[in-house]
Amino acid sequence: MSSPLSLRAALVFAALALLPLTPWMSKYYLLLAFDALLFGAVAMSLDLLIGYTGLVSFGHAAFFGLGAYSAAVLLERGVTSLWLSLGLAVVIVGLYGLLVSYFATTRRGIYFALLTLIFAEVVYTVFRYTQAFGGSDGIQGLPPPSLAPGVLIDTPARNYYLVVVYLFLAYLVCRTLVSSHFGRVLAAIRENEDRARFLGYDVQRYKMGVCMISAGLTGLAGALYPGRAAYATPDLMHWSISGEFLIMVMIGGLGTLVGPIIGGAFFILLQEKVSSYVQWYSIVVGLVLVFIVLFVPKGLLGFRGALLQGLRRGTP
Amino acid sequence: MSRNGVLLQVEGVSKSFGALAALTDVSLTVSAGEVVSVIGPNGAGKSTLFNVITGLHGPTRGRVLFDGQVITGRAPEAVNRLGLAKTFQITNVFPGISVYENVRVAAQSRTPEAGRFTSLWRRPDVDTTVMELLVAFGLGGRRDETAQNLSHGEQRYLEICLALATNPTLLLLDEPTAGMTPGETKDATALIRRMALARGLTLLLIEHDMSVVMGISDRVAVLHFGQKIAEGPPEAIRNNPAVIEAYLGGADD
Numbered sequence: 001m002s003s004p005l006s007l008r009a010a011l012v013f014a015a016l017a018l019l020p021l022t023p024w025m026s027k028y029y030l031l032l033a034f035d036a037l038l039f040g041a042v043a044m045s046l047d048l049l050i051g052y053t054g055l056v057s058f059g060h061a062a063f064f065g066l067g068a069y070s071a072a073v074l075l076e077r078g079v080t081s082l083w084l085s086l087g088l089a090v091v092i093v094g095l096y097g098l099l100v101s102y103f104a105t106t107r108r109g110i111y112f113a114l115l116t117l118i119f120a121e122v123v124y125t126v127f128r129y130t131q132a133f134g135g136s137d138g139i140q141g142l143p144p145p146s147l148a149p150g151v152l153i154d155t156p157a158r159n160y161y162l163v164v165v166y167l168f169l170a171y172l173v174c175r176t177l178v179s180s181h182f183g184r185v186l187a188a189i190r191e192n193e194d195r196a197r198f199l200g201y202d203v204q205r206y207k208m209g210v211c212m213i214s215a216g217l218t219g220l221a222g223a224l225y226p227g228r229a230a231y232a233t234p235d236l237m238h239w240s241i242s243g244e245f246l247i248m249v250m251i252g253g254l255g256t257l258v259g260p261i262i263g264g265a266f267f268i269l270l271q272e273k274v275s276s277y278v279q280w281y282s283i284v285v286g287l288v289l290v291f292i293v294l295f296v297p298k299g300l301l302g303f304r305g306a307l308l309q310g311l312r313r314g315t316p
Numbered sequence: 317m318s319r320n321g322v323l324l325q326v327e328g329v330s331k332s333f334g335a336l337a338a339l340t341d342v343s344l345t346v347s348a349g350e351v352v353s354v355i356g357p358n359g360a361g362k363s364t365l366f367n368v369i370t371g372l373h374g375p376t377r378g379r380v381l382f383d384g385q386v387i388t389g390r391a392p393e394a395v396n397r398l399g400l401a402k403t404f405q406i407t408n409v410f411p412g413i414s415v416y417e418n419v420r421v422a423a424q425s426r427t428p429e430a431g432r433f434t435s436l437w438r439r440p441d442v443d444t445t446v447m448e449l450l451v452a453f454g455l456g457g458r459r460d461e462t463a464q465n466l467s468h469g470e471q472r473y474l475e476i477c478l479a480l481a482t483n484p485t486l487l488l489l490d491e492p493t494a495g496m497t498p499g500e501t502k503d504a505t506a507l508i509r510r511m512a513l514a515r516g517l518t519l520l521l522i523e524h525d526m527s528v529v530m531g532i533s534d535r536v537a538v539l540h541f542g543q544k545i546a547e548g549p550p551e552a553i554r555n556n557p558a559v560i561e562a563y564l565g566g567a568d569d
Contacts (some may be wrong), residue, residue, distance in 0.1 A: 055562040180435060181438055182436045198396055199478065200425040202431065
């Protein structure tokens with residue numbers, strides 16, 4: 001397991017890259033796939049905190065939203081370069097992440113979660129009531145971003161490819177990270193942070209480090225969102241979005257990276273499909289999630305593992 | 317590094333928790349290569365003394381020097397990086413990861429990558445260190461077992477492996493044989509002594525089991541109600557009237 005990219009993962013990404021060539025991928029499905037993979041990537045970066053370090057962040061929507069607003073503010077002013085959007089998102093989310101993680105990592109457990117939530121609510125409120133950012137309407141009607149002068153990302157297919165590339169790179173970063181020296185320390189902190197200190201590890205530094213990386217990846221995902229949606233609204237930062245991110249990680253399978261990607265994609269597809277049939281879709285979605293938590297506590301990835309094990313034993 | 321000199325100096329340390337004086341004016345010196353034991357009835361302040369030395373608690377008065385440097389007020393991780401490791405009375409390992417991963421995370425804290433940016437993508441090779449330790453403590457065949465599935469005795473050994481993997485010059489052992497059978501205790505004592513000799517380690521240990529203390533120590537210090545009431549070679553301590561009084565007359569063990 002020296003290479004961060006297994007053969008299986010490479011095949012999956014190849015299949016994702018070929019997906020738009022299939023006949024049934026309409027514009028609608030391409031945009032749906034964009035959302036599924038984008039939020040899958042966000043759930044994966046949140047898994048670095050929850051699954052690998054044992055830190056539950058209840059404020060990841062703020063990182064996502066700040067990334068989205070970074071891109072939106074630039075697009076609104078006619079600065080369409082995607083690279084500038086990504087750069088600004090990293091700077092803004094990085095500064096905010098430094099502030100949050102510095103204070104939140106001084107506390108443990110529920111207090112860590114509450115501090116991330118409180119900071120995120122402050123950010124939400126600021127954007128919700130600042131007219132320069134469009135208040136509750138956010139920033140609407142944005143032009144498409146460009147990769148280079150004249151190369152616009154203006155079709156669902158181009159947006160889709162962008163998110164596939166992003167997910168691919170973010171996956172490599174996460175995979176490398178969790179098997180590195182740093183990643184082993186994160187596992188030690190999750191298992192027993194006091195003992196990790198007595199082995200010479202400055203636990204707070206490691207926690208801040210992983211918070212910043214997770215926040216940065218989430219902010220980058222956020223910066224891709226206005227290119228697809230043509231808007232950034234304060235709703236993206238609402239605490240319920242942070243809650244949805246947590247649910248995505250939980251139903252996918254903690255500490256697996258791939259599980260949360262599947263969890264995020266599953267959540268988005270479920271929500272979209274059910275809501276196109278019934279208005280009370282959140283009840284159905286909620287019931288499905290309760291079912292998963294009760295009967296598949298290790299998440300969808302764990303479910304698949306258990307199923308395979310059962311098949312091998314000949315007792316499905 | 318002071319050769320053959322004093323490695324650890326505890327100078328007039330007092331520690332109070334509210335109205336409770338856990339330690340009162342305790343001084344203790346440990347020279348390089350020595351094996352020193354701290355004994356005393358329950359509640360005598362032995363663990364508090366260890367917590368002050370390793371940086372978990374700041375002392376109310378007094379100071380601690382390690383290798384000539386004042387370490388009072390430094391965090392446990394900083395003290396550990398100077399070469400002072402500790403094992404815990406109640407087994408304190410990483411329960412949900414494998415035995416091998418437990419020791420690896422300890423061993424890699426002494427690699428050049430530790431605390432640097434390169435640690436984000438590199439994984440230092442500490443396989444030799446880890447396997448040497450596991451084999452020495454009879455855990456070689458259990459390397460892939462999850463730590464929480466080990467027997468009590470094996471967990472006690474893993475506890476010591478974690479501390480040794482950080483390559484300390486001074487090892488503090490807080491009741492290393494706690495909960496072991498007499499047979500296991502004998503083996504463990506012999507093993508600890510062998511490891512200390514082989515690695516040129518200095519040992520400071522808290523122990524309840526008198527057979528362990530008498531067999532392993534060059535010097536013994538006795539705490540009673542937070543005060544040091546005696547110090548000397550094991551035979552002298554065994555016959556010291558104040559010590560006998562403390563153990564037999566005072567708080568029972």
